[in-house]
Amino acid sequence: MMTSNEYIKKALQSLKNSPLKTTKQRVDIIKILFSEGNNHFTVEDVHNKIEKLGLNISLATVYNCLNQLTENGIVKSVKTSCNKIYFDTNTTSHHHFFCKNSSTLIDIESKNIKISKLPKIPNGKKLDSIEIVVNLTE
Amino acid sequence: MMTSNEYIKKALQSLKNSPLKTTKQRVDIIKILFSEGNNHFTVEDVHNKIEKLGLNISLATVYNCLNQLTENGIVKSVKTSCNKIYFDTNTTSHHHFFCKNSSTLIDIESKNIKISKLPKIPNGKKLDSIEIVVNLTE
DNA sequence: TACTAAATTAGAATAATTCTAATTTACGAT
DNA sequence: ATCGTAAATTAGAATTATTCTAATTTAGTA
Ligand SMILES: [Mn+2]
Ligand SMILES: [Mn+2]
Ligand SMILES: [Zn+2]
Ligand SMILES: [Zn+2]
Numbered sequence: 001m002m003t004s005n006e007y008i009k010k011a012l013q014s015l016k017n018s019p020l021k022t023t024k025q026r027v028d029i030i031k032i033l034f035s036e037g038n039n040h041f042t043v044e045d046v047h048n049k050i051e052k053l054g055l056n057i058s059l060a061t062v063y064n065c066l067n068q069l070t071e072n073g074i075v076k077s078v079k080t081s082c083n084k085i086y087f088d089t090n091t092t093s094h095h096h097f098f099c100k101n102s103s104t105l106i107d108i109e110s111k112n113i114k115i116s117k118l119p120k121i122p123n124g125k126k127l128d129s130i131e132i133v134v135n136l137t138e
Numbered sequence: 139m140m141t142s143n144e145y146i147k148k149a150l151q152s153l154k155n156s157p158l159k160t161t162k163q164r165v166d167i168i169k170i171l172f173s174e175g176n177n178h179f180t181v182e183d184v185h186n187k188i189e190k191l192g193l194n195i196s197l198a199t200v201y202n203c204l205n206q207l208t209e210n211g212i213v214k215s216v217k218t219s220c221n222k223i224y225f226d227t228n229t230t231s232h233h234h235f236f237c238k239n240s241s242t243l244i245d246i247e248s249k250n251i252k253i254s255k256l257p258k259i260p261n262g263k264k265l266d267s268i269e270i271v272v273n274l275t276e
Numbered sequence: 277t278a279c280t281a282a283a284t285t286a287g288a289a290t291a292a293t294t295c296t297a298a299t300t301t302a303c304g305a306t
Numbered sequence: 307a308t309c310g311t312a313a314a315t316t317a318g319a320a321t322t323a324t325t326c327t328a329a330t331t332t333a334g335t336a
Contacts, residue, residue, distance in 0.1 A: 021302055021313060043292080058316050063293065065314095079219045081269075083323085084292070099263060106260060114255035118272070119246050125237060125274040131219075135266040136259065159282060159333055181323080196285050201324065203283095221293085222323070277336100284331070295320065306309075 007034040007089070011074055018072040025057045029065050033075065038090045040078065040105040046087075078105060080133065095132040108134065145172040145227070149212055156210040163195045167203050171213065176228045178216065178243040184225075216243060218271065233270040246272065 002010070011030045015022055032049045033041060043062055050057050066087050069075045078086040080098045086105055095113050097106040113132060121127050140148070149168045153160055170187045171179060181200050188195050204225050207213045216224040218236050224243055233251050235244040251270060259265050 023302070023314065025315070060294085060317075061315055067294095079217065081217045083221075097260060097263075100266060108257055112255065112257040113253065115251065115270075116254035117250065117252035119250040121272075121274065122235060122244060125235075125276055128238060128273040128275045131271045131273065132253075133269045134256070134259075135269065136263040137266045138263055161283060161333070163284070198286075198325085199284055205325095279336080280332105280334095282331105282333080285327105285329085287327090289326065290324080291322100292324105293320100293322080296318090297316100299314100299316075301314070302312095304310095304312105306307105 002037065004035050004037055007037050010034075011089075014072070014074045015069075018074065020068055020072060025061050026065055026069075028053075028055050028057065029062065030069075030074070033069075033087070033089055038088075038107060040086045040088050042084045042086055044084070080105065081135065093129070095134070097134045097136055099136045099138065101138040108132070140175065142173050142175055145175050148172075149227075152210075152212045153207075156212065158206055158210060163199050164203055164207075166191075166193050166195065167200065168207075168212075171207075171225070171227055176226075176245060178224045178226050180222045180224055182222070218243065219273065231267075233272070235272045235274050237274045237276065239276040246270070 008031055011034045012022075012027065015026060015030060020026065028050070029046060032046055032053075033039065043059070043066060046066065047057075047059055047062050050062070066075065066077075070077050070087065073091055076088040076091045078088050078096065080086060080096075080103075081100065082103050088105070090107055092110070094110050095108040097108060098104070099106070115130065115132075118130075146169055149172045150160075150165065153164060153168060158164065166188070167184060170184055170191075171177065181197070181204060184204065185195075185197055185200050188200070204213065204215075208215050208225065211229055214226040214229045216226050216234065218224060218234075218241075219238065220241050226243070228245055230248070232248050233246040235246060236242070237244070253268065253270075256268075
């Protein structure tokens with residue numbers, strides 16, 4: 001089990017290894033994202049934390065930053081049956097519980113879910129990924 | 139295998155059995171939706187067909203109608219990794235291929251996919267539904 | 277035929293996200 | 307250390323999908 005500081009350090013190292021420049025805004029956002037280990041955030045969530053911390057980062061930068069962290073494999077984006085994009089600090093292949101009442105995502109590790117039968121992929125296409133969402137209610 | 143006319147008749151009958159009034163607009167939209175048997179439509183798709191047919195149905199009505207058909211179990215809504223809602227004439231429990239290049243949905247019948255292992259549902263919540271999307275590329 | 281709740285409509289409003297174009301910054305080269 | 311430049315940030319406008327509003331029309335019933 002990694003500590004939150006280890007998560008942050010690892011993500012900051014990935015940022016350094018990426019073609020992205022290490023800006024104050026990106027470092028602050030990474031610290032927010034990874035400070036609780038694996039987690040799921042909307043842009044709104046991140047922007048709220050930024051305001052609470054008294055940091056001044058514009059909404060456009062939050063969008064830019066999260067999209068570029070996604071493009072560079074530092075976070076992952078998850079679409080749910082609600083209309084916002086979630087950003088996921090867990091970049092491994094995994095699945096989710098989604099609670100419709102509280103709009104929260106909970107990780108399901110790949111090893112804890114198993115698909116034992118799949119239809120054949122339509123001609124001319126190839127498999128990209130499988131996303132399983134287990135919707136919950138309270 | 140049902141003919142498209144049979145699909146349309148069945149859906150119009152469901153409309154009659156629902157608390158919704160049978161209006162010209164709803165009948166036209168149902169004919170568009172079910173004219174090719176099982177299919178998936180965005181609001182834009184339906185509105186384009188309406189314009190092509192020279193029908194005059196406002197966009198607000200297309201939204202109202204599709205939402206009410208969904209609420210009354212005549213169609214089903216599907217969220218994908220693209221940002222539009224898809225409406226599905228197949229109201230049975232089933233899953234989907236989603237081609238990211240062409241933004242098209244293809245049904246996967248429940249019997250052709252099998253989950254043999256699921257983690258336990260978090261305390262205090264109950265299972266609502268499982269949605270599997272098999273993302274494809276071309 | 278008349279009544280009334282429901283449906284339709286055009287356009288305004290909203291929500292999430294992306295774009296624009298001006299300013300600022302990171303960082304490699306001097 | 308300073309400079310030059312491509313990249314990043316920013317505020318605000320624009321866009322996209324969808325919902326809301328409130329006036330008008332219609333379906334189905336009495
Ligand atoms: Mn949230
Ligand atoms: Mn479409
Ligand atoms: Zn996750
Ligand atoms: Zn379907």
